Amino acid sequence: MRRLLARRLLQGLAVVWLVGTLTFTLLHLAPGDAFSYHDRHIPADVIERWRHIYCLDRPLVAQYGCYLRSMASGNLGYSISQQRPVLDILIDYVPRTIELMFFSLLLSFVAGIGLGVLEARHRGGFPDWGSRAIALFFYSMPDFWLALMLVLLFAYWVPILPISGMEDVINGPSFSGWQRLVDHARHLVLPVISLVLLTCAAIARFQRAAMLDVMRMEFVVTARAKGVSENVISRHHVLRNALLPIITVAGLTLPSLLGGAVLVELVFSWPGMGYITAAAIGNRDYALVMASVLVSSVLVVLGNVAADLLYALADPRVRAA
Amino acid sequence: MLALRWLSALALIVVLSLLFWRYAHPASIATASRRRAAAARYATHPSAVIALLALLALYVIAALAPWLATHDPIALLPQSFVNHPPSRELLFGTDYVGRDVFSRVLFGTRLSLSIALLATVLSVLLGTAYGLIAGFVGGALDTAMMRLVDAFLAIPRIVLLIAIGALWAPLGVTSLVLILGLTAWFGTSRLVRAEVLSLRERDMVAAARALGARDLAIVRRHVLPNVLTPVIVSATLGVAGVIINEATLSFLGIGISDPAPSLGNIIRDGSPFIATAWWAALFPGLALVITAMAYNLAGDGLRDAMDPRQVDR
Amino acid sequence: MTEPLLSVQDLRTYFRTSAGVARAVDGVSFEIAPNESVGVVGESGCGKSVTSLSLLRLIQRPGSIEPGSKIAFEGTDLLALDDEAMRKIRGNRIAMIFQEPMTALNPVFTVGAQLAEVPRVHSSIGKRDAWARAVEMLGTVGIPDPAERAKSYPHQLSGGMRQRVMIGMALMLSPSLLIADEPTTALDVTIQAQILELLADLRARTAMSVLLITHDLGVVAESTSRVIVMYAGEIVEQADVRELFAKPHHPYTEGLMAAMPRAGTKRERLTVIPGAVPSPYDWPAGCRFHARCPYAWERCEREHPPLYQIGAGHVSRCHLAVEPERRNTPHVPLAAQIGARA
Numbered sequence: 006m007r008r009l010l011a012r013r014l015l016q017g018l019a020v021v022w023l024v025g026t027l028t029f030t031l032l033h034l035a036p037g038d039a040f041s042y043h044d045r046h047i048p049a050d051v052i053e054r055w056r057h058i059y060c061l062d063r064p065l066v067a068q069y070g071c072y073l074r075s076m077a078s079g080n081l082g083y084s085i086s087q088q089r090p091v092l093d094i095l096i097d098y099v100p101r102t103i104e105l106m107f108f109s110l111l112l113s114f115v116a117g118i119g120l121g122v123l124e125a126r127h128r129g130g131f132p133d134w135g136s137r138a139i140a141l142f143f144y145s146m147p148d149f150w151l152a153l154m155l156v157l158l159f160a161y162w163v164p165i166l167p168i169s170g171m172e173d174v175i176n177g178p179s180f181s182g183w184q185r186l187v188d189h190a191r192h193l194v195l196p197v198i199s200l201v202l203l204t205c206a207a208i209a210r211f212q213r214a215a216m217l218d219v220m221r222m223e224f225v226v227t228a229r230a231k232g233v234s235e236n237v238i239s240r241h242h243v244l245r246n247a248l249l250p251i252i253t254v255a256g257l258t259l260p261s262l263l264g265g266a267v268l269v270e271l272v273f274s275w276p277g278m279g280y281i282t283a284a285a286i287g288n289r290d291y292a293l294v295m296a297s298v299l300v301s302s303v304l305v306v307l308g309n310v311a312a313d314l315l316y317a318l319a320d321p322r323v324r325a326a
Numbered sequence: 327m328l329a330l331r332w333l334s335a336l337a338l339i340v341v342l343s344l345l346f347w348r349y350a351h352p353a354s355i356a357t358a359s360r361r362r363a364a365a366a367r368y369a370t371h372p373s374a375v376i377a378l379l380a381l382l383a384l385y386v387i388a389a390l391a392p393w394l395a396t397h398d399p400i401a402l403l404p405q406s407f408v409n410h411p412p413s414r415e416l417l418f419g420t421d422y423v424g425r426d427v428f429s430r431v432l433f434g435t436r437l438s439l440s441i442a443l444l445a446t447v448l449s450v451l452l453g454t455a456y457g458l459i460a461g462f463v464g465g466a467l468d469t470a471m472m473r474l475v476d477a478f479l480a481i482p483r484i485v486l487l488i489a490i491g492a493l494w495a496p497l498g499v500t501s502l503v504l505i506l507g508l509t510a511w512f513g514t515s516r517l518v519r520a521e522v523l524s525l526r527e528r529d530m531v532a533a534a535r536a537l538g539a540r541d542l543a544i545v546r547r548h549v550l551p552n553v554l555t556p557v558i559v560s561a562t563l564g565v566a567g568v569i570i571n572e573a574t575l576s577f578l579g580i581g582i583s584d585p586a587p588s589l590g591n592i593i594r595d596g597s598p599f600i601a602t603a604w605w606a607a608l609f610p611g612l613a614l615v616i617t618a619m620a621y622n623l624a625g626d627g628l629r630d631a632m633d634p635r636q637v638d639r
Numbered sequence: 640m641t642e643p644l645l646s647v648q649d650l651r652t653y654f655r656t657s658a659g660v661a662r663a664v665d666g667v668s669f670e671i672a673p674n675e676s677v678g679v680v681g682e683s684g685c686g687k688s689v690t691s692l693s694l695l696r697l698i699q700r701p702g703s704i705e706p707g708s709k710i711a712f713e714g715t716d717l718l719a720l721d722d723e724a725m726r727k728i729r730g731n732r733i734a735m736i737f738q739e740p741m742t743a744l745n746p747v748f749t750v751g752a753q754l755a756e757v758p759r760v761h762s763s764i765g766k767r768d769a770w771a772r773a774v775e776m777l778g779t780v781g782i783p784d785p786a787e788r789a790k791s792y793p794h795q796l797s798g799g800m801r802q803r804v805m806i807g808m809a810l811m812l813s814p815s816l817l818i819a820d821e822p823t824t825a826l827d828v829t830i831q832a833q834i835l836e837l838l839a840d841l842r843a844r845t846a847m848s849v850l851l852i853t854h855d856l857g858v859v860a861e862s863t864s865r866v867i868v869m870y871a872g873e874i875v876e877q878a879d880v881r882e883l884f885a886k887p888h889h890p891y892t893e894g895l896m897a898a899m900p901r902a903g904t905k906r907e908r909l910t911v912i913p914g915a916v917p918s919p920y921d922w923p924a925g926c927r928f929h930a931r932c933p934y935a936w937e938r939c940e941r942e943h944p945p946l947y948q949i950g951a952g953h954v955s956r957c958h959l960a961v962e963p964e965r966r967n968t969p970h971v972p973l974a975a976q977i978g979a980r981a
Contacts, residue, residue: 222742223737223739223742223743224742224743224744224745224746226692226697226737226743227735227737227743227744227745227805227808228745229695229697229729230695230697230729230730230734230735231729231730231734231756231757231760231808232726232727232728232729232730232731232757232760232761233726233730233756233760234723234726234760237760242745242748245745245747245748246745246746246747249747319747320747321746321747321792321794322746322792322794
């Protein structure tokens with residue numbers, strides 16, 4: 006168990022190092038460097054000093070070493086658009102993205118698993134193909150467009166939910182702690198719904214397949230022969246087994262969920278990583294964009310490690326090993 | 327610019343017709359009957375058949391865009407037609423500078439379909455070659471190559487695209503195709519490698535080896551035909567993803583840029599006015615969803631048809 | 640004779656698929672008396688497992704029990720019950736155990752929980768009481784240190800232990816009929832004997848009846864009093880176990896016995912019945928065994944034999960009952976001729 010964790014973490018570290026190397030390569034293939042595009046009123050000698058601090062005035066190999074060293078020490082560069090270290094910016098914004106992702110993942114799983122179970126139980130019937138058709142519809146939708154349509158629906162046609170930011174800017178300051186929490190939750194609703202609609206289709210698909218696989222197994226016949234009702238069989242016996250592969254799927258959906266979060270944050274002005282990344286594009290803020298690539302891959306790797314651990318905990322056969 | 331686009335379209339037609347020719351004239355009778363059976367199975371999925379018809383219709387519409395368009399997609403209508411709601415004349419209304427959204431969606435679909443197809447062809451070729459090399463050479467090279475793929479897969483695709491797009495912006499059509507293709511092959515390479523590994527264990531390859539067949543001959547004769555099926559399925563599903571990614575880039579302003587219409591940048595133009603002129607963002611999005619859905623359904627149908635073991639999974 | 644515990648009449652279980660109708664069980668009738676042990680033997684594909692699943696109405700789509708079939712158990716018509724009433728009989732009055740306990744037990748629950756579930760679904764017993772009864776039952780079926788073992792998962796037990804768990808699970812509510820579908824096939828020979836002994840012992844103690852499904856005549860000889868031989872979805876012979884082994888009538892039964900390895904006989908290799916079980920989608924006309932039969936004559940291809948009465952409680956579905964002299968002129972079966980040419 007502990008060895009599994011250690012091995013997974015080591016593998017994850019290797020992946021992160023590769024991603025770091027990749028971003029380094031990309032940066033160097035690109036025209037110009039992090040300080041080529043900036044506000045005109047920064048003196049040339051200041052820029053030279055920055056170049057020196059980030060080793061940009063040294064040979065490529067030295068630059069690579071310098072890059073890795075600074076990454077490892079948490080120095081992710083200096084954001085020219087926000088005029089402060091990238092790490093500070095990330096500390097401010099990443100938790101908000103994680104918050105968004107956490108609720109989305111949670112709800113996606115509840116909804117996806119529920120749908121998958123429903124589809125498998127009514128396989129071939131109306132609930133099955135109806136739910137799959139709707140799922141495919143959302144699955145085929147660009148994240149940003151779905152978010153826009155929700156804005157249209159809720160902001161202008163049924164104005165019951167806030168469509169931007171994460172708190173009420175006008176009345177917010179006067180809110181009590183409790184009111185503030187409710188307000189925050191209300192701001193979360195639409196971004197989370199967008200991400201859930203996009204993600205739960207994929208999860209439902211896996212869940213359905215897993216349920217159908219498990220339903221073919223012999224212990225299901227045993228349970229029937231014991232007199233267990235069909236409801237209890239699918240909720241208890243089958244689901245418990247079919248949930249195991251879904252834990253792995255959680256890890257696999259992370260990249261697309263994170264990618265979706267970038268766009269959804271942008272549309273709803275949710276001040277998270279995706280929002281600042283999108284803002285950084287226009288400013289040619291290389292350091293910030295590259296840091297967000299690195300950080301998102303770290304999040305994905307950590308998520309996968311967590312999924313592996315969860316799997317090991319949930320499956321008695323692996324737990325014992 | 328225009329010449330390049332025609333050239334790439336021509337290249338595509340050549341690639342596709344070669345593919346179809348190989349497919350229509352298979353090497354043996356056994357493969358021919360297997361393919362007929364697969365086609366018959368495909369035809370039993372109504373949704374897959376509808377998807378195929380929808381795709382055909384989309385390509386016809388894209389090809390006929392210049393004749394179907396009611397207006398010049400780039401020309402500005404008079405000031406009084408800015409953000410004009412849909413009407414008999416202007417089917418999908420006009421955008422914030424007074425361009426006909428219907429005509430822009432037609433041309434945008436045309437551009438999106440071409441870019442997605444070209445990028446997918448590129449990614450399939452790359453992924454297949456990469457997977458073949460990794461699977462066939464094996465050993466340390468295989469491990470290294472696959473770790474690299476792991477790293478690429480750990481980065482959310484769209485974040486990677488944004489990063490690349492941000493570094494090289496603004497992108498032309500050619501570089502957009504290149505970038506979309508270069509970031510879409512990771513899954514295919516894994517698929518091909520897995521297939522190669524399982525084939526390597528099988529008798530026919532071992533027998534061919536024993537008979538002294540060269541690696542290249544083995545790949546061509548035994549591996550490629552077997553790999554073709556999963557690759558075609560994943561490519562079909564992949565087109566849907568590439569279309570969405572292209573639209574996303576254009577939406578973010580690092581893909582196709584104004585005034586050329588792409589589905590993504592039409593939505594981008596419409597998004598600030600979503601409250602008052604919803605049509606400019608709604609219709610191009612619907613076109614996107616229909617296209618992506620058709621590809622997804624066709625891909626699902628193909629998978630079920632080509633691999634009967636996986637039916638209903 | 641006392642009132643039978645179970646009476647099956649003209650049971651037909653068909654599977655309607657796109658490939659046609661598979662008549663897996665095609666008109667089977669038999670009875671089981673209280674505290675009786677009956678064996679059903681036949682090759683795989685003869686319909687014996689489908690028969691046992693039909694008794695509990697565990698046939699899933701596309702299979703179905705055809706109208707006209709009758710299964711009476713303890714005086715109730717099982718086929719007339721609604722799903723809920725049928726569920727209350729399963730695991731309670733009729734229990735079943737399966738061939739491969741590894742796959743028949745749920746891998747993610749402890750064995751104790753799986754045993755305790757039986758009383759829990761059939762009565763309002765509390766969690767703790769159910770667990771206590773599960774532990775007690777594990778002791779009854781011969782599992783050492785049952786309190787500890789109850790907390791184990793199936794993969795932590797040996798094959799013999801798992802089968803004991805299965806048996807314990809089946810007996811939780813003292814059913815009056817236990818259906819055992821190949822309970823020893825997946826086990827080592829020594830463990831096999833232990834399990835059969837356990838079953839016999841439990842039957843003696845609890846006065847339940849056992850329907851033992853197997854392909855192994857040796858198992859039948861050891862632990863049943865009456866034998867039903869099935870072939871191609873039908874019963875082809877039925878007799879008291881001693882009678883059957885002493886005077887087998889149906890050529891198929893003869894073939895099965897010849898294929899049995901016997902201690903003390905020096906035979907180079909086992910005699911195998913030539914050919915294969917025909918397809919349930921298309922049973923042969925006439926006698927379904929005729930292509931593999933060394934005595935088959937023209938009548939066997941034409942006329943489907945009824946169950947002839949051979950002796951007291953002994954029936955056989957073979958025309959030899961009316962033309963016994965044919966037994967003197969065996970020939971090479973049709974299937975073997977074709978097989979030799981191929």
